[in-house]
Amino acid sequence: MRRGKILISIIVGLGLLISAVGCGGNTSTGATGAKDTLVFAQGADPRGLDPALVDDGESAKVIANVFETLVKYKEDSTEIEPCLATSWEKSADGKEWTFKLRQGVKFHDGTDFDANAVKFTVDRQLPPQVTADMPYASFTFGPVKEVQVVDKYTVKFILKEPYAPFLANLAMSLAAPIVSPAAVKKYGDDFTNNPVGTGPYKFVKWDKGQQVVLEANPNYWGPQPKMKKVVFKIVKENSVRASDLITGAADIIDGVDPNDVAKLEKSKMLVAKDAGMNINYMGFICDRPPFNNVKLRQAVSYAINKEELVKYLYKDLAQVAPSMLPDFIPGYDPSLKGIPYDPEKAKQLLKEAGYPNGLKVKMITYSNPRPYNPVGGEKLAAAVQAQLAKVGIQAEIQSYPWKEYKDALFKVADGAQIFFYGWTGDNGDPDNFLSLLETKEIESSLNSAKYSNPQVDKLLVEGRTTLDMNRRIEIYKELQKIVENDAPWVFISHGKTLAAYRPGVKNFKYHPTGVVHLWNVEK
C-alpha cells in the first residue's frame, strides 16, 4: 500500500504545484501591467504589415501606428488635414495636385522621408509594377497617371481626370501610407513582416498569432508618443478578450461581444460605442417591374419600422440610418430624416401605385453576419417580412451563402425584387458611398439596385470634379434629397464599433474609419 500513498502524494503535490504557481501574485497584471506598455487586444493576427498588400482591419490598426500618410483624417470625422504633407494645391483643371512635404522627417531605419519616397510608394502600386495581389492599389491610385518629383520636398500627382475624392484616398490606412524605399528594397517580399514607416511607433517584432510589439519612435517629428511600448495582443475569443481586459492582461480590447457589455460595465470597464463607416440597407431592383415604380418603392419604405429593427436586432450594435451617409462624413445632412414609418401612408401609396390588395414580392439575402449587419441577412429579412405583412405585402425570402450572393444579386437570380446588402466605406469621402447609385456602376455590380437617374449621375460627376469641399457638400445635399424621394434603397442602420478599455486609459478613441491612433493614448 506504500506505493498507493506515494501516488496520492504525487497527485496532491501536482495539485499544490499548480496552485502555488497560480498564487504567485496576480499573474495577469504581471509583466503586461507594466506602466509604460499599452496592450491592445484584437481578435485576429494582421494579414501583413505592408500597406500595399492588405485590406483587413487588424492589419490597418497596426499600420496606422507605424506608418503615416500625406494627409490624415481629423480626429472625429473624415475631413482632411495635413500630415506628412504640410500643404497642397490643385491646378485649375483639377488634374495636378502639388504637395509640399514636411522636412526633417526620418523613417524608422534612419533614411530621409522625401518626394522620392512618395513616388516610390505610389509607383509600386501603379502599372507596370503593381501586382494582382494588391487589393487597394486600383481603388486608391487608379485615378493617378503619374507622380513627379519636383524637388526634394515637393511632389506632384498628375491625375487622369479631375477627381476630388483623391485627397481622401491619400489619408487611408491601406495602400496610401508612405513606406521606406530602402526597407522595401532590403526586405523584398518580407517587407510585410518588417514594416518601416515614419509613424509615432516603430515596429519591433511580430510573434505570429501572439503579438505585434511596437516601441516609441524617439525621432518622431510630432509630439512624442505617450507610451514606451505598444503591444497588439491576439486574443481570438470575444469573451476571453473581455476576461483579459477585466483581469488587466489587456488595456484596450475591440470586437466586444454585445452580450459581454453588461459584464464589462459591471466590472467598471469603459465601453466605447462609436459609429462605423458603413451602411446596412435594403434595396429594390429598380430597372424592372414592379419596383421601377417610384410610388411602390415609397410604399414599401413607409412600411418599414427601422427603429424597431435596430432596437430588436442590433441593440447596442447599430444606430438608425436616416440617410446614406454616416454623420461624420462630409455631406451628411441632419435635415434629412429619411422616409418615416407610417403604415397608413404605405397602404395609401400601395393603392395609388395600383396594388390596392397588396402584392407578393421576392426577397434575396445573405446567410452570414456582416460588419454592418452582425445578426446576418436572414434575421433581418425575416423581421422585414413580418413588417411588410402588416400592410398586405407577402414576401418570400431566398437566402444565399455570402460567396454566391454577390453573383446572385448581380444576375438578379430567382426573379428577385428586393435584396439586402451593405457597404463598408473606404476613404471617408461622400463619393465613396453615393457613387453606389451611379448608372455606370450597374455594370461593375456596385450599383446593385440598378438604379439610374440622369440627374443623380450629373451631380455625382459634378461633385467629383468640383474641388471646393463646401461646394461639394452642397451638391451632395441636393443629391441626397433626390435619392430620398426616389427611394432606391431603404437605409436601415449604421453598424457601430464596440471597444472597451480599462478605467486608467486616457484619450482612447476609435476613429470612424475603423483604426485607432495610439500616439496620444496613455494609462
Added chain:
Amino acid sequence: MGRYILKRLLLLIPVLLGVLVVVFIVLRCFTTDPAAMMLGQHASTQQVEALRVKLGLNKPLYVQFGTYLWQILHGDFGRSLMTKTPVLHEIGIRFPATIELALFAITLATIFGIVMGVVAAVKRNTIWDYFTMVGALLGVSMPIYWLGLLLIILFAVMLGWLPASGRIDIGLEPAHVTGLYLLDSIITKNWASFISALKHIILPGIALASYSTAIIARMTRSTMLEVLPQDYIRTARAKGLKESTVIYKHTLRNSLIPVVTVIGLQMGALLGGAVLTETVFSWPGLGSRVVEAILAADYPMVQGSVIVIAVIFVIVNLIVDIIYSFLDPRIHYS
C-alpha cells in the same frame, strides 16, 4: 527492426499522397475562391480573373495538383496567400507552440489517466471507482470549448490565479532554442520565463488533457480488470508478493499495451485537434492557424499544414508500435 522502420517510413508516401489528394479536392470544392477573398469588395471580375491566372487557379485540377506535387518534391511549399509568408516558415513558427501544448497535455493525461484507471480497477465498485469513472464520463462528454471557458472564468477572472490567454507574459519570451517556451527557459535558465510559461500552459493543458485523461483512465481500468482475475496474478499473490508489486509489476505492465495504443492515438489527436483549445486560449499554435487558413481559402497554408500534421501522426504511430516490443518482448517486428 531497422527494416521494419524503413518499411513503415516508405508507407508514408502513399499515405501522404492520399491525404494530399483529399485535402486538395475538398479545399477546392468547399471553400470560396481565394482570389475573390484576397481582393475584397471593389474587385472587378477582370481583376479576380487576373489574380486567378497569377495563382494558377484557372488551370485544370490535375495540372494544379501536378504542379503542387512537383513544387513540394523540391521543398517548395509556396507562400501563404493571406500573409504572403513562406508556408514552411509559418509552420516552423507555429508548430512548436502546438507541440508544447500537446506534450504537456499528454503528460497530464497519461499520469492522471493511468492513476485514475488503476485506482478505479483496484477499488472496483467502491466510492473511489464511482468517483473516478464519473470524472472520466465528464471528461469525455464535456466540450473542450466549454470547459476552457469555465476554467478561464474560475481561475482567471474569479480567482485571478492564472492568465486567460496567450503563451507567456509580454516581454518574457525566452531566447529561441527549440521554440518550446518551457524547454527554452530551462535551457537558458530563465526562471521568470519558465514560471510565466508554466502559468500560461496550465489552463489550456488541462482543457486539452481532459478528454484524453478520461479515455486513458477508462482503458486502463478495463484492461486492468481483464488481467486481475488471471491465474498468474493469483499465483503472484499466493507466492506472498506485496500487493503493490502484484498491481504495478504484474497487472499494470501487462495491461499497458492497449493503453499505450490509446496514448499514441491521443497524442496524434492532440496535435491535430488542439484547434478548439488553441482558439479559446489564443494559443498561437498551428491548429488555430489552419482554421484561419481554411476560412480564408488559403490553399498553400492548409495543404502544407495538413502534410506536416499527417507526417507527425504517422511517426507517432510508428513510435507507439516500437514501444510495444519493449513492453511485451513477445512482439517482434521483422
